[in-house]
Amino acid sequence: MQVTVLTPADAxxxxxxxxEAYEQAPDAFTTTAAERRAEPEAWWIKRIGSAEGLGTCFGAWQEGRLVGTVAIEYSAKPKTRHGALILGMYVQAAQRGRGVGLALMQAAIAAAAARxxxxxxxxxxxEGNEPALRLYRSVGFVSWGTQPRAIRTDSGTDGGKDGSFKGKVHMSLALARG
Structure with missing residues (x-):
């Protein structure tokens, strides 16, 4: 397995x-597969970003196939430039438990630490994604709160009356400096 910074050629x-991630793990994301399927190629290229820009996307490759990914979004605003957001983490089910997620998180943390x-x-x-929680804790992230009812996990056809919801657990990692 090899982890690289994704480029527009990988779009x-x-x-x-x-x-696949949006379809296989719909509760893990706030976006649906249908929403993302409608995005043009230019959107995907922009999402990949670049190692120097405000977004960087990493990919885990196994025998020439992309099997996992994670992204970082950096802030351009002076008051929030000290923080970055990890998002879009996904590892194919057949590759889980093999260190792919750990390698992706280590690459993302190293890239952020280089800034x-x-x-x-x-x-x-x-909430309830215990494997992800264990992974994030293993690299030093700490939970500090849960946003209740952050995502709707049903079709939403009842007009919002009796929907199923899940919370979002917020986690942070202070980067060591000096």
Missing amino acids: AAYRELML PEVLMLNLTLT
Whole structure:
């Protein structure tokens, strides 16, 4: 397995993997597969970003196939430039338990740590996702709160009266400096 920074040339593979993610783990994301399927190629290329820009996407490759991904979004605003957001983490089911998620998180943390202005990494995960919670804790993230009813997990056809919801657990990691 190899972890690399994704480039625009990887957009088709990234799109395919993320559409799988939205379908296979719908409760893990605040976006639906249908929403993302409608996005043009330019959106996916922008989402990939670049190692130097405000967004960087990493991919885990196994025998030439993209099997996992995670992204970082950096802030351009002076008052929030010290923080970055980890998002879009997904590893194919057949690759889980093999260190792919750990390698992706280590790459993301190292990339953020290489930017002197970034002092804190933040992420959210859906309540009840114990494997993700264990992974994030293993690399030093700490839970600090849960947003109740953060995502709707049913079709929403009842007009919001009796829907199923899950909370989002907020986690942070202070990057060591000096």
